[in-house]
Amino acid sequence: MPQMASSFVFLLATFLTWSFSVNAQPYDYPLATAPTTWINSPSLPHTVSSSDGSTVRSLALRLNPGGYGPSFATGFYCFSPCKIFFFSVFIVGANSGGGIVYNPPAQVIWSANRAHSVSENATLQLTSHSGLTLRDNDGTLVWSTDVTNRSVAGFNVTETGNLVLFDINNSSIWQSFDHPTDTLVLGQKLAQGMRLTASINSTNWTESRLYLTLLANGLYALVYSNPPQTYFQHAISANNTGNKSAYIEFTNGSVVLISNSPENIFTMPEAVSVQFMRLEWDGHLRLYDFIQSSWKAVDDLLNVYPDNCAYPTVCGDYGICSYKQYCSCPPGNYFTPVDSRQGNLGCKLLTPISCTEKNNHNLITLNDTTYFNYIDSSSITGIDMESCKQLCLRNCTCKGAFFHYGANSSSGSCYLQSEVFSLENNQPELTHYNASAYLKVQLTPSPPPYNSSRKGKTWSGALLGITLGGAVVVLGIIVSFIMWLRRGREEQEEDGIDQLPGMPTRFTFKELQVATENFARKLGEGGFGTVFEGHSGDERIAVKRLENIRHGKKDFLAEVETIGSIHHINLVRLIGFCADKMNRLLVYEYMCNGSLDKWIYCSEERAPLNWSARYKIITDIAKGLCYLHEECRQKILHLDIKPANILLDERFNAKISDFGLSKLIDRDKSRVMVGMQGTPGYLAPEWQTSIITEKVDVYSFGVVVMEILCGRRNLDYSQKEENLHLIKLMEEKSKSNQLLDLIDKTLADVEFYEEEIMNVLKLAMWCLQWDCTRRPSMLSVVKVLERAMEVEPSLDYNFVYSIPMIMTNSIGQVDQSAPLLASVLSGPR
Known part of the structure; x- marks a missing residue:
């Protein structure tokens, strides 16, 4: 009873504080209670445009303890000319009446949606079961907090600028300090493994490739590549950290790396007013202070050289x-x-x-x-x-x-x-x-030299030429007759092909013959066709020629309709297509490093991918699938996620390709009935019923993640019988607590990344749950990879239920012509 009474008093006080802040505009209004909904519009009560043209629409303000001056607030922020908005925490100037002033311009110290801005009339909701949820004006989910199995009472902006979600007992459930973007404020810590990631430039907040992170052995500033390249480091001796996890703390006058040694303290100017430090687009970590009514850079911790x-x-x-x-x-x-x-x-x-x-x-x-x-x-x-x-x-x-x-x-x-x-x-x-x-x-290879010396024709050569010529004429007559019979059907088949909405560039077959030098250089082949290299002007292209025309038409239309209307950095870009008579071709952007399967299965021709590259590829695949499932007008199911359908560009950015099997689902439908299709080894258990959801892609993603981690195929017939099936092997290793034994032996420094590798492995196991309702959404997968939420702790580790005989042909491969058993979905059941 005493606890209930105190909780009631706290909620009542919180409610009165919030009500008073909205209606009476008091000195500060740092709290909000659940449930509350805000619409991003100029009608929000605390909207102010600054001298640089930016605008803040404050939802909560923590007034400076002095009563005025730089104060922390949260709400919507936009650059001039204010067409895109971010839900952020920012430092604003405030007067003694609790009003936000025109100058100085707001300084954003944290942003929830820096990679995905929202528009006017976007909605922010604070609810007890979801915490904070941000949706764009079309209802698209942009961002949310992870408060699984916790009840949120409200949020609070603290005196240090931390946005905190709390429960009915005033205990913290979630806080922005645990999810830094590019900035630290006084009193904030950067724990081991956390990152500050710079923006592309001062007005484009998309994450750039520059980041600052703290590892067990020191502070590093790096630019992301494969592997990351270091441009600043400050080492910490393991003897100085003892048994504690490393972290740095931004205090007044210093940045302290946890250590007992004075060389691990960066001395800085003490604060005149309010300070923050930001990793900026040019790679500098600058310290800013509010001096004489303006923000000034007073120090640079990564000042590597004077130039x-x-x-x-x-x-x-x-x-x-x-x-x-x-x-x-x-x-x-x-x-x-x-x-x-x-x-x-x-x-x-x-x-x-x-x-x-x-x-x-x-x-x-x-x-x-x-x-x-x-x-x-x-x-x-x-x-x-x-x-x-x-x-x-x-x-x-x-x-x-x-x-x-x-x-x-x-x-x-x-x-x-x-x-x-x-x-x-x-x-x-x-x-x-x-x-x-x-x-x-x-180097561009030179064409073979022309041989001008020619031998005279012999009578035997002439006779051979006459014979071949006659055969060609007869064959030409036969082909012409067949083509005449089929012309009506071909022309009818072409009807309406140009009516597809959002159609990419249309090429003639002759144009693509020239572009590919008559299909001279084969890049690869799959179930629906062969891919050739070509050039369109100065651009290198990949041309996919569908070879099974009857089956190819359906897959061709599916790919053109699907890929032509969607655009994402982690989906292969469809440049154009050809529907010239019976010829069906697709023109894609060229991906010079080919498909993922050529990199993750052991090969002497290629250096093994390091951990950072594998992590980036896994994240790229997840983001591409998340876009298909969550952000398109219709939910798109790929249905054939596998390493062969993941392509890599020159920077090893991963992009999903091959939408020949994809299906569209209206947003008001949760599942679709489809005949079994896809690739053995990557098929989810529910394919046996033919009633599927987007969770089949999640399952396939889990298999791909396991293959990336382990450097082998899920169904590998070169292995001993007991090791043939990777998912079965994973189940056995998980029960004996030997999961690290599965990790690819060519992966260096496993011990250094062990915690992160195990987290990704558990994420894969979450995706591989037999019950599709227990698998995460791809949005949750992305959040785990971006360290915004944790893997579900209560997983079912029974991935394999029985072990019937897998049908194989005489050379030990899955027999594609035989009816598929449940055992060939993702392996033994």
């Missing part, structure tokens, strides 16, 4: 930065500016590097050029320069070799980079390293 050329994105990819930040492209005819009017956007290869053309790879030398990344521990030491260059040429993923000379000029350290960011012109007054730089380029 700004030492930062990885200052001149974009491949850009060479000269003193005072003049940007240029590498010499020669291999590179061109991304934008000739904006040199800082970097350069691109005129001919992208393809792993299928290793014989045409070459290295060009950059004189007097250095690189920022000479501090990584992953360098190869005690090697000569020529050996370093040969290592890069033999490794397809290597895009540049950087050799740092040691004390002995004949040997040094070799740095092989899978991506090349900004380089630096090694001016004499700014010499940092005695080094050499080499960039990989792809």
Whole structure:
């Protein structure tokens, strides 16, 4: 009873506080209670436009303890001209009456939806069962808090700028400090594994590739690649951390790395008013203070060198930065500016590097050029320069070799980079390293020389020519007759093909013949056709030719209708199509690193993917599926998620392809009936009933994640019988607490990433639940991968129920012509 009484008093006080704040506009209004709904519109009671044209629509304000000045608030924020909005926590100026003032402009310190802005009339809801939920004006779910099995009473903006969801006992359930974006405020900690991720620029809040993170052995600033490249590090001795997890704390006058050693304290200017530090788009970690009515940068913790050329994105990819930040492209005819009017956007290869053309790879030398990344521990030491260059040429993923000379000029350290960011012109007054730089380029093969010497025809050759000519004439007559009979059906079949909405570019068959040099270079093949390499102008393309025309028409229309109307960074872009007579072709963007299966199954031709690359690929696949399931007008089920349908670009960004089996489901329907289709080994159990939901894609995703983690196929007939089925093996290992035994042996530093690997493995197991209702949505999967929520703790570890005989043919493969048993869905049941 005393607890109930105190809870009632607390809720009553909270309610009165909120009611008073809305109606009477008191000195501050930091609390909100559930349930409450806000509509993002100018009619919100605390809307103010700042001097820089930005606008804040405050929903809660924690007034500065002094009664006025810089204060923390939460609500909607937009840049000028205010067409897109973000739900954020920001620092605003306030007067003694609790009103937000015009100047200085608001400074955003946290944003919920930086990757997905919302429009006017977006809705923010605070409910007891979901916490905070943000939806755009069309009802699309944009963001929500993870408060599983907790009841939310309300939220509070604290005096330090932390947005906290609390329960009826005033206990914290969720807080923004656990999910930092690019900024830390006084009193905030950055725990081990957390990241600050910079925005692309000052007005585009999409996450860039620059991030700051704290690992067990130190503080690192990196640019994401495969593997990430370090441009700043401050090591922490393991002896200094003891048994505690590492973290840094931003205090007044210092940034402290948990340690007993004075070298792990960064001293900074003490706060004049309110301070925050932000990892900015250029790679600097700047400290800002509110001084004389304006925000001023007073320190830079990542001030690596006096010149700004030492930062990885200052001149974009491949850009060479000269003193005072003049940007240029590498010499020669291999590179061109991304934008000739904006040199800082970097350069691109005129001919992208393809792993299928290793014989045409070459290295060009950059004189007097250095690189920022000479501090990584992953360098190869005690090697000569020529050996370093040969290592890069033999490794397809290597895009540049950087050799740092040691004390002995004949040997040094070799740095092989899978991506090349900004380089630096090694001016004499700014010499940092005695080094050499080499960039990989792809030479265009010359056509075979024309042989002008011709032998005279012999009588036997002439006779052969006459015979063949006659045969061709007869064959031509037969073919013409057949084509005449089918012409009516072909023309009827073409009716309405141009009426498809949102149609990409239409090509003629002749145009694609020319583009592919008469389909000369095959990239791969699948169940519905063969893919060829080609060129459309200066753009490299992949042309998929559907070979089974009767079956191909249905799949062709499905792909054109589906992919032509959707656009996402993790879906392969459909450039155009061809519907010329009976020819059915699809034109896609070219993905130079091919399909994922060529990278995750052991291959001597390719270096194994490291953990950061695998994690990024898993996240990319999840985001692509989440878009299909959650963000399209109709829910799209892919139905054939497997490594062969995941393609990788030059930066190893993963994109989902091949929508030949996809199905559309109206938003008001939860399931669809479909005949069994897809690929054995990736099919969910419910395919046996033919009544499916989007959770079949979730299951297939779980299988793909396991294959990425383990470096092998789910159904691998090269294994011993007891190890043939990966999911069955996973069940056995989970019950004996030996799951780490499954992880790919070529994956280096497993111990370093063990906690993160185990979390992803458990996520895969969540996706592989036999009961489809117990599997997560792809939105939840993305949240887990972005560290915004945890894996469901109570999982069913019975993935396999019986083990009937798998039908195989004489060479030990699944017999595709025989009826599918339940055992061939994802393996033994």
